[in-house]
Amino acid sequence: MTTPLHEAHPSSPGRRLPDTQQGMRRRNLARVMHTVNAEGPLSRAAVASRIGLTRAAVSTLVDELIRSGLLEELGPERPGRVGRPGSSLAVSGRGPAGIGAEIGVDHLAVCAVDLRGTVRARVVRHGTNRGRPPQPVLAELTALVAQVVAEAEREGLWPAGLAVAVPGLVARDTRTVVRAPNLDWHEVDLGALLPADLPPTVDNEANFGSLAELWLGDDTPLDFLHVSAEIGIGGAVVVDGRLLRGTRGFAGELGHVPVHPEGPECACGGRGCLEQYAGEEAVLRAAGLTPGENRVEVLAERAAQGDKEVHRALRDAGTALGIALTGAVNLLDPQAVVLGGALAALAPWLLPSLELELARRSAGRACVVSVSRLGPEGPLLGAAHSVVRAVLDDPAAVAGRT
């Protein structure tokens, strides 16, 4: 017996499946899927030893998963060790697919990812969505989704769900966009405006970005703080491999953490919020550029060219981020802080001052700061993978539909 980890009442949210034999079966199917997915091609015996069931039990589970088209038999392993070689099992590349979509300020994107995690279809449409009303944007998105689904179906895949990343706050129902300032959307029920044949899930792009980091990042820990920035500053908290959503679904909002309490007024009603120092608009202004005409890409470009003004602006932004992150790190004690989204491209100029500030203020207790490999791809991939994960988490739920 180790550390007692106290949980909520076991019948409260958290335990999804009933504790009956059917529930047990479903959980074990999920464990087989997860194990095969995470550790590459594996024989039945290898799976059995990993999840603690017997070979016989795993055999029946695998049979069921193969019949459902979720697992594939790859044939005999290349024999290297003594004994009869096992038959390799892999997650199917022709079963269900996760459809991910992203509504960006300057683009729309849709992709399909198979259970193996491979992107099998992909469409991007450039053009600003700033100020466009929801209907035409979603109509355009729906057409792109149909296009990607058609392409995926030609490859033998079928869509298991649709997840949409948006640049704004999403309610806990994962359908309603409460506020997306850069699109000028308020209280929009995306669920009602998206194709009805696919169960849609909507979430913040920072949330999906952090999930992508968790699932796809190399060596990403199970406890980390993900900071991204598109226009505002988004953040997401992952604890023990689970995304922390908060009561209203707003957790992770780093942009309005007070940095200098008596600083300039912010649109949120506060003063000296992080966004006043490290938000896109503030940094562009500090670098002597006109917001609106320019975007983050310009900053990265000029910084690479050695523009001193830009360097100074980014250094100051890094300091402000460092102050805000000190608070967050004290509060959450994460294993790492990951810079993603647009911040990844600016990291070379942000990191030094950010790390300095963080280290100075937390005397040895500072945690690792790393940069996302995924960068701006995170939200889209995270969205698509969230559908894939839902299938892996409960394969029995999709086994019915072929």
Add this chain to the structure above:
Amino acid sequence: MTTPLHEAHPSSPGRRLPDTQQGMRRRNLARVMHTVNAEGPLSRAAVASRIGLTRAAVSTLVDELIRSGLLEELGPERPGRVGRPGSSLAVSGRGPAGIGAEIGVDHLAVCAVDLRGTVRARVVRHGTNRGRPPQPVLAELTALVAQVVAEAEREGLWPAGLAVAVPGLVARDTRTVVRAPNLDWHEVDLGALLPADLPPTVDNEANFGSLAELWLGDDTPLDFLHVSAEIGIGGAVVVDGRLLRGTRGFAGELGHVPVHPEGPECACGGRGCLEQYAGEEAVLRAAGLTPGENRVEVLAERAAQGDKEVHRALRDAGTALGIALTGAVNLLDPQAVVLGGALAALAPWLLPSLELELARRSAGRACVVSVSRLGPEGPLLGAAHSVVRAVLDDPAAVAGRT
């Protein structure tokens, strides 16, 4: 199907019991215990309908729990409705007991709590522990534990575990005190210095305080931020009914969140940390009192007498707390902020400025701030109850020993 809550790999930490029939049985035993514990005396049929099993299945589970001495049959219900009245079941008041202990700066305390949550034995020893080395303090504590255990045994209880609350940072192993500044302890392995016959668990007093709030508070939500203060400022984060511990076990440390980044230097290496404005020493100084000679109690006393200096000092502390909490609330989006420990007694003078600052800086998104009913009792009760919860969480584990 509602919101997909993505979890870590099911075979990773989080799933404690194996997904086999024995594990299922154990989890169902736990669900019966939790249900009876949470919803008062209940018939077998009522339990069955609540946890979704059949009456027959619940009957066998209850039989086993009664044989183990964890549940008691209270006799027939008072018949009010049509149909045969059920037989009331209640959690046993003569089975295992949780032993809680608290090492405070100015006192030691130990208590025993039965499965029903009633305090059945209790001892307090006053006298400062500031600067005393660990050995004599723990020897004294061990004697107090023996005394409480003896008293509990006279009432037909047997100790199921010991939990110790300490005013300092505890490593994730829940044995080692990494740093307790007010005791001047560093890297002390309490597990080795405590009675070996009882499995001991050590944790921060703020953590135990927040668990007490979660389990014993009236109407405490499942997501909240608990702020307490003894000498430093402690905090704890509860998410979805689970305590967030952080990578090193340091999560919740609110004391060194930057409030005024260019403020006075702090012992932690930073500048303008919350503790510089709302810590005991800072507040006493601001109120014109000498730290060391006075404690929080004096502040409450003088404030009640209408001392203007104290009022001003507490108002300013509330403002600083409000600034720090704005950041925390933005990051975590909790359902409530609960003021506990010594802060509860000072709440009348802290709250107005705290709530003003929080509301001003978060424009309608502010969350409820409430005051703990438990106050300074929290850590001790939380410790004892954590043992009780461990029994409820896995009754089969203790069923063996009588």
Add this chain to the structure above:
DNA sequence: CTATTTCGTCATGGCGCTTAACAAATTAGT
């Protein structure tokens, strides 16, 4: 070529919950 090792499958069994039926204890209706 034989012994050994490992894999996947099959038959058997145990465990835990469900189903269905029943006696017991109460209320509602005549």
Add this chain to the structure above:
DNA sequence: ACTAATTTGTTAAGCGCCATGACGAAATAG
């Protein structure tokens, strides 16, 4: 007062799921 209806708790039979143990198959080691 007596019957019908309702609800509880128990019992026996049944089924699903995993464990156990034995077996043939397919590789390596000597």
